[in-house]
Amino acid sequence: MSADPVAVSQGTAPATAPAAPLLAVLGLRTHFFTKAGVVKAVDDVSFTLAAGEVLGLVGESGSGKSMTGYSLMGLIDPPGRVVEGSIRLKGQELTTLPAEKMRALRGDRLAMIFQDPMMTLNPVLRIDHQMTEAILAHRDVGRAAALARAREALVRVGIASPDARLKAYPHQFSGGMRQRVAIAIALLNEPDVIIADEPTTALDVTIQGQILYEVQKLARETGTALIWITHDLSVIAGLADRIFVMYAGKIVEEGTTEDVIDHPAHPYTRGLLDSVPSRNPYGQRLKQIPGMTPSLIALPRGCAFRERCARADAMCEAMPETTAAPSGRAGHVMRCFHPLA
Amino acid sequence: MSVSNVSSSVVPGVRDVAAAAGAGAPPLIALERVSRRFVKSLDVATRIANTLGAKVREEIVHAVDGVDLAITAGEVVGLVGESGCGKSTLGRLAVGLLPLSSGARRWKGAPLDGLPPAKAREFQLKMQMIFQDPYASLNPRMRVVEIVGEAPVAHGLIRRRQQTEFVGLQLNRVGLDPTLMRRFPHQFSGGQRARIGIARALAVKPEFLVCDESVAALDVSIQAQVLNLFDDLRGALGLTYLFISHDLGVVQHISDRVVIMYLGRVVEEGPSREIFAAPNHPYTQALLAEVGKVEAKKRTFVPIKGEIPSPLAPPPGCHFHPRCPHAMPRCRVEVPPLDAIAPGRRSACWLNVTAA
Numbered sequence: 014m015s016a017d018p019v020a021v022s023q024g025t026a027p028a029t030a031p032a033a034p035l036l037a038v039l040g041l042r043t044h045f046f047t048k049a050g051v052v053k054a055v056d057d058v059s060f061t062l063a064a065g066e067v068l069g070l071v072g073e074s075g076s077g078k079s080m081t082g083y084s085l086m087g088l089i090d091p092p093g094r095v096v097e098g099s100i101r102l103k104g105q106e107l108t109t110l111p112a113e114k115m116r117a118l119r120g121d122r123l124a125m126i127f128q129d130p131m132m133t134l135n136p137v138l139r140i141d142h143q144m145t146e147a148i149l150a151h152r153d154v155g156r157a158a159a160l161a162r163a164r165e166a167l168v169r170v171g172i173a174s175p176d177a178r179l180k181a182y183p184h185q186f187s188g189g190m191r192q193r194v195a196i197a198i199a200l201l202n203e204p205d206v207i208i209a210d211e212p213t214t215a216l217d218v219t220i221q222g223q224i225l226y227e228v229q230k231l232a233r234e235t236g237t238a239l240i241w242i243t244h245d246l247s248v249i250a251g252l253a254d255r256i257f258v259m260y261a262g263k264i265v266e267e268g269t270t271e272d273v274i275d276h277p278a279h280p281y282t283r284g285l286l287d288s289v290p291s292r293n294p295y296g297q298r299l300k301q302i303p304g305m306t307p308s309l310i311a312l313p314r315g316c317a318f319r320e321r322c323a324r325a326d327a328m329c330e331a332m333p334e335t336t337a338a339p340s341g342r343a344g345h346v347m348r349c350f351h352p353l354a
Numbered sequence: 355m356s357v358s359n360v361s362s363s364v365v366p367g368v369r370d371v372a373a374a375a376g377a378g379a380p381p382l383i384a385l386e387r388v389s390r391r392f393v394k395s396l397d398v399a400t401r402i403a404n405t406l407g408a409k410v411r412e413e414i415v416h417a418v419d420g421v422d423l424a425i426t427a428g429e430v431v432g433l434v435g436e437s438g439c440g441k442s443t444l445g446r447l448a449v450g451l452l453p454l455s456s457g458a459r460r461w462k463g464a465p466l467d468g469l470p471p472a473k474a475r476e477f478q479l480k481m482q483m484i485f486q487d488p489y490a491s492l493n494p495r496m497r498v499v500e501i502v503g504e505a506p507v508a509h510g511l512i513r514r515r516q517q518t519e520f521v522g523l524q525l526n527r528v529g530l531d532p533t534l535m536r537r538f539p540h541q542f543s544g545g546q547r548a549r550i551g552i553a554r555a556l557a558v559k560p561e562f563l564v565c566d567e568s569v570a571a572l573d574v575s576i577q578a579q580v581l582n583l584f585d586d587l588r589g590a591l592g593l594t595y596l597f598i599s600h601d602l603g604v605v606q607h608i609s610d611r612v613v614i615m616y617l618g619r620v621v622e623e624g625p626s627r628e629i630f631a632a633p634n635h636p637y638t639q640a641l642l643a644e645v646g647k648v649e650a651k652k653r654t655f656v657p658i659k660g661e662i663p664s665p666l667a668p669p670p671g672c673h674f675h676p677r678c679p680h681a682m683p684r685c686r687v688e689v690p691p692l693d694a695i696a697p698g699r700r701s702a703c704w705l706n707v708t709a710a
Contacts, residue, residue: 073573074544188437217436217600217662218644244573247603247645288578291603291645295627298585299578299607305543306573 033104034061035238036085036206041098043077043084052309054080054093056262062206065236067229069253069270071243071285075306077262078242082208085240086125087115102205121151124199128211130191133198134183140194141179147201166197170227189220196228203235210242225252246289250274255344258282261307261317268338268345278338278345278352281318316349324351380463381424382594383448383481383562388457390418390443415665417443419618420457422692425562430588430595432609432626434602434641436662440618445564445598449481479509482555486567488547492539492554498525499535502553509558524553527590528583545576552583556591564596569604581608602645606630611698614638617665617673620692624699634701637674672704680705 043055072078100107144163167175213221256273266279287300319325394413459466485491503517522532622635675685692702
């Protein structure tokens with residue numbers, strides 16, 4: 014059980030909790046060795062996560078945010094490989110863990126929720142089967158106990174008449190219900206960390222609101238830490254304690270939600286915020302970021318964003334290191350030579 | 355049924371909109387009490403079972419149920435609703451991709467139904483659709499030059515030998531490099547594919563575009579570029595849009611007028627600014643409460659009760675009543691009429707009637 018009240022209170026003030034983080038990622042590099050060249054999908058990513066903390070990992074497609082999640086889960090398939098760095102969960106190194114031990118950990122201490130719940134659920138098996146399977150794989154309990162626990166997990170994510178629902182097949186659920194089931198499965202073994210990869214992107218706004226409500230409640234109640242991967246700043250602004258902005262495999266800015274949303278330092282973060290339609294008055298042109306996300310095979314030298322950046326100059330041909338942001342707030346850092354004040 | 359109720363309130367509503375535009379001319383496109391039903395007919399086995407007294411009924415989905423919609427030239431109308439509310443079906447009815455089950459379509463006042471095929475095709479070119487998925491809506495085995503240039507050649511707008519030059523111009527207009535026209539769709543990014551889809555629709559010189567979730571699959575920064583492109587094209591080509599989206603932020607930004615659908619019916623419509631400032635229908639209010647605001651910090655998410663009911667068995671009366679916090683006994687029985695509540699604004703809720 015990770016419902017430790019001390020850990021939960023640490024989660025609200027992560028910057029001041031350096032002692033033994035739940036998850037510590039240091040210098041993670043995940044590369045894909047393709048015929049066209051080496052794709053540096055995750056390139057020197059470091060962060061820590063405290064129990065009960067909600068971390069927003071924001072970026073556009075191809076920024077490496079999903080691959081960061083997959084790397085943590087040990088789900089990188091050839092030609093990809095974690096080439097460097099360390100991932101420590103409660104002090105245990107995961108990158109060197111044998112495949113069997115990693116499998117024992119997945120679904121137990123670490124769980125993942127995918128964008129498309131149909132990817133998680135087997136269409137030809139009943140929900141009760143799929144849920145008890147996840148428990149029996151990790152716990153030495155009887156079928157009846159597993160079933161009771163599955164039922165409880167369904168109740169926790171707000172599914173009405175759980176007994177009838179346990180006997181249903183995935184196709185008998187709506188999209189929102191399926192995603193709730195996927196979340197319930199992720200919760201079954203009360204993991205330390207849940208990695209949620211765009212779990213509400215495919216859902217309607219009203220259903221998205223319901224899912225966010227459940228997830229927020231769970232993070233608060235159980236002390237499970239969440240890594241919420243998304244491209245939608247409006248979802249994460251209301252949910253996360255801290256936000257990491259990724260671009261071309263690197264974290265270009267990180268800080269508390271307030272720091273990143275109210276005082277963005279990196280021009281890319283600023284550009285992302287300005288692109289949100291509801292932040293632009295009706296009838297005015299949206300402020301857009303020119304160009305598109307560069308191909309990870311042919312990244313420009315130095316700062317990967319410089320070709321789309323209005324502030325870039327000759328200096329940006331070198332790679333900026335992670336430094337303190339102009340806001341001066343603890344934990345607010347970025348990679349930019351010409352940050353916005 | 356309160357069908358007569360609805361129809362009596364509808365005609366003034368349509369006129370209001372046209373009058374508000376100050377034109378006096380008929381709207382560019384008008385849908386009059388259009389419905390679309392999807393019927394799953396019984397197979398032989400069930401029909402035999404029925405003769406033995408099984409009493410299996412045909413399943414009928416009223417995807418669009420008696421909707422009136424008039425769009426004035428130059429207007430951008432946002433059509434909002436959850437999945438399954440019939441917004442995409444309405445969009446397809448508007449451009450004529452699906453035949454109407456009942457109702458009528460008018461183009462600049464003239465009826466569109468029952469025209470001779472040649473004439474119908476001529477009108478058809480004036481309205482085009484841009485689809486949601488920039489991956490699924492482009493033929494992966496055709497080159498861009500064929501994707502964009504096929505229709506104008508087929509309809510005799512240009513000669514085949516003009517195709518390359520013409521496609522080059524079209525691609526330029528949507529911000530794509532014409533030298534890429536020999537490529538296949540898989541060689542483009544999502545944003546570029548969206549632009550190809552737009553270029554294809556614009557290649558036959560339409561006046562009216564239906565954009566069905568056309569930016570939903572795109573990243574925020576690319577979405578901003580495409581929305582700006584829509585805006586530029588509207589000014590340059592005098593286009594009229596029906597913009598279908600579930601993203602209220604996008605709709606608020608781009609639309610002059612908003613139409614909100616729930617389970618096949620329009621529940622509220624009016625000028626975008628007024629609806630976002632003061633939504634009338636409880637469903638609209640609930641929807642707007644869910645709009646993600648980047649400013650909101652650590653907000654507590656308050657869910658709307660339940661999910662959209664199955665259109666196979668919609669609740670009687672007002673479709674929204676099972677989820678509505680203000681539901682009254684009357685809402686469970688009678689369909690509320692879509693009545694004018696202010697100039698240019700209509701809402702279908704019994705609360706307005708009782709208050710008046």
